[in-house]
Each structure stands twice: as C-alpha cells, then as structure tokens.
Amino acid sequence: NIIKEDDNEKHSLAFKHSSTYNVGVNTSWSKAGDKNKGGRVQLLKYDTTRHPSSDATNDEQTQTQEVRARLRHQAQFHDLVMKNAPRYQAASDATTNNTEQVYRKKRKQNKKYHYHDYSIFIVHYHKTGYVLSRELKNLIRDIEVAAKQPADPQKYVNRIVFKLSGVDDETGERIAFDQVGNWPHSAFPQRQHMGHTQCPKRFELQRGTIYVQESPDLFCSDSDILPLINSVKGGTKIIHFVRNPFDMAMSNYFYHSQEPTPEAWVHEDDPCHHLYMNGESLSSHITPTLASWTHGTSKAPGETQEQMGDSADQIVDMCQSLYQKKRSLRNATFYEHLLKLGKWNGLRLATAQMTIASGEANKRLAGGDILRMANNVVKFQNLQQSPQSNIHVLTVSMDDFIKNTKEGTMKFLDFVFGENNNVITKEMRSEAAQAQEESYNKKSKSTHVTQNEGKKSKKEALRGMLKMDKHLSHLLNLTEVLVNEALQQNG
DSSP, X not given: OOEEETTTTEEEEEEEETTTEEEEEEEEEOSTTSOEEEEEEEOOOOOGGGSTTTTTOOOHHHHHHHHHHHHHHHHHHHHHHHHHHHHHHHHHHHHHHHHHHHHHHXXXXXXXXXXXXXXXXXXXXXXXXXXXXXXHHHHHHHHHHHHHOTTOGGGGTTOHHHHHHOBOTTTOOBOSOEEEOOSSOOSSOTTOOOTTTOSOTTOOOOTTEEEEEESOOOOSOHHHHHHXXXXXXXXXXXXXXXXXXXXXXXXXXXXXXXXXXXXXXXXXXXXXXXXXXXXXXXXXXHHHHHHHHHTTOSSSOOOOHHHHHHHHHHHHHHHXXXXXXXXXXXXXXXXXXXXXXXXXXXXXXXXXXXXXXXXXXXXXXXSOHHHHHHHHHHHHHHHHHOTTOOEEEEEEEHHHHHHTHHHHHHHHHHHHHOTTOSSSOHHHHHHHHHHHHHHHHHHHHHHOOOOOHHHHHHHHHHHHHHHHOTTTHHHHHHHHHHHHHHHHHHO
C-alpha cells in the first residue's frame, strides 16, 4: 500500500515476508518529475518466538543464517521499491488528478450545489437566545424550501437528511443551507477550547452552512481565528445574540430558583468553580481582551489586566463566602442555596456563577456566560474591522427582539439573505417575519403569568441593588457599556 502524507509527497511502504517477520521500508522522493532522492530501510526487531523453528533449535549459527536470509530479502525488496518508486508516484498522482477532475465535473454540472458562498454563525448564551436561535435557523430552512419548491414545501418537513444537509436526498438538488447544531447540541463543544491555540475545539466554518453555537470560548488571537472563521469564499455572517447583563442575571436567577427547577445541573454544580482542568481560570483568558477594549473606547475608563483580574477574583471570593458556609447549608446543593439563602444572596450567588464559573463543574452546561459574552463582543468587533477579513456582524438584543418580534425577524432575514435578494424576496421575508411574530405571541400567551405591582417593584429593587453591589457591579456595568456600544454600532 502507498499512503500519501501531507504536502511533502512522502510515501511509506510496508512489506510482509512470510509469517515469520515484518520488514518496513520508508522511502522519500520529490514531486513528480524529480529524480529519486533515495530511501532508507528500517529493520524491525527480529522476534524468534514467532519463527516456526524457534522451539526446535537454539543453535546460534542457525539463527544467524536466518537473520542473514531476512536481510537479503530486505535488500531485494528495497531495490524493488526504489526501482518502481517513480511508477508508484505517477500512479498516485494519476489517482489524485482523476478524483479532482471528477469532483470539478460534478461541481460544473451543478453550479448551485453551494449557491451560498458564505457561512452563517449564530451565537447565543444561557438565557440569551437558546430557543430563538434554533427557531430562526429552522425559519431560514423553511423560507428557502418555499422559494425553491413552492409547489410542495411540505415534502421536506420530516426529511432528516434534508434537515441536516439542505440537499434533496432523492434528486441531489441543493435546496437550502447545511445546518450544524440542533436542539440539544451546539455546532462545536461549548465552553471549551484547545490548549495550544485557545480556539474552540473542532472549530472551522465552511461555506453554505449555518452553525448554531452556545457560548464559544473564543480566546485565541485574531490571527489564529481568522483562517477558521473567514475560511469561506463569501466570508461569514455572524448573528450575535446578546442581552443586558443585569437582565441576564435576573432572568437566570428566577428561572433556576423555580420549584421544581427546569434544569437538573443545578443539583450538581459548584457555582464557584472558576478553573479549567489545566488550572487556568476563565477570567484569565478574558480580562486581557476587556482591558484592551477599555483603552480603545471613550465610554469606559482605561484599566489594566491586573485591575480586571482583581475584579474577577473578588467575585470568586464573594461566591465562596456564600456557598456551603452556613452550618445549615454545609452539604446543600447549588439549587438548595438558591431557595434558602434569601432572594438577595441567592441572586448574588447565581450571578457569580454566571460571571466567573468555567462550567467544568456541571459538564459545561452553564456558567461564565456574562464574561464570555463580553469577550466575544470585542472579538467579533475586531474580526469585522480586520482588513484581511470578510466578516459581517449583526448584534441582536434579545430584549428588543422580544418586544418587536416581526421587526427583529425581518432584520435578521435581511442580514442572512441580503435585502436585494431576488430568490428570497422581500415579500417572502415579510411573511415569514409575520408568522414568527404570531407564533411567539401565541406561545407567550400560553405561558404568560401576570405580575402584580408588588412583585414587579421587588424585582426592580433587586436589580438596582445588583448594579450597586461592591463585588459584582464593576464587571457587570462594564459589560453593559460594551453591549450597548455594539448595539449602537448596528444602527
């Protein structure tokens, strides 16, 4: 067998002679047309236990003769390899060329196979667009089906292959974007990154594909992430769902302190666990980005990385002072703390978890999303402004989207397809936006609970206290400024 490796045109051949031993021969030659540069025979260790006669005799002279015979076979095989190396090279190149020609022919026959030259990257966070992002992903697919197959749009409703690939599995026709990321899973592992690059694991975007991603760890440098996020011909369109950090914290606390709680991880989580498995803290990856941002804006005082780090450390200390410190709560779960600490300290503990926790303690299901959101706002701004990039960012306020669902959906669809798209027409986009609004209103009516003025005022008081809290307020206020700035840049 000949195995092509990387771009160096190196080949490795393995030869097995009888059942008694293996010989490996490694050769290396240049690209087709160059003369062979020689090879090297690699001898594998001789194992007498595998030889048929090893149990019959231990005669040293016999073993020496056997080894010499094997060396002759190796030399003969090596000569054969070197003689035929150019032929093997030519055969390998011919196979590669034939494959590429077939691929190009198929693409030429079906020019619309990837009629979208760009990718879509939808990013959201805990309590910030999980359901909405998936609904909008499906809306994109539905509107494309209606445009491409108006006679029978229901044909694709339950077609699993189509939902994943956007390709009609019967005709091979491309109808819609590929989709990566579904209801239970993100496109890439959330709240994780690779140690050597600090980029998310398995992260790379391809054209003609929609990616739905919860809370990515975008800690790598702009130069490292650009080739991964800007690797497609038509660039990348990023839809970034954000939320006012104080609204995010309030929603998070009241959601998880329900009886019963909607998500099981709160029974197992350590809300103050701020470290990754390698011992590095979440904040250590984010504070350099935020500190750099403060020196480039007039809306926040400039801060050093050390000052930012101190603010994060204070939140960790506050969290640890609340969690399992009371005698009655020494063995209590995070959820039990939310119920028994009282609303103010319960809110503080939940907000600390949402700010500094790495997510490692709950299998990366939640934690640290306020800081991650702030980090990614800056990252996306930097990527969009890079002269080497073809990246466009739409920052979407969850609260504004909910207040005016039709307008928010229309803005989203215009960004995805382009305002002057003649296939996905303005009329089609408007109808889809109207349907999305009606669906949301219907759903909100079925789950809506009217709040009396007393409960509403108490929540407002808690929110006000959070803005003044000596441990939490600094990073939350900074994130609020950052989010508002990003939304204003959208116009």
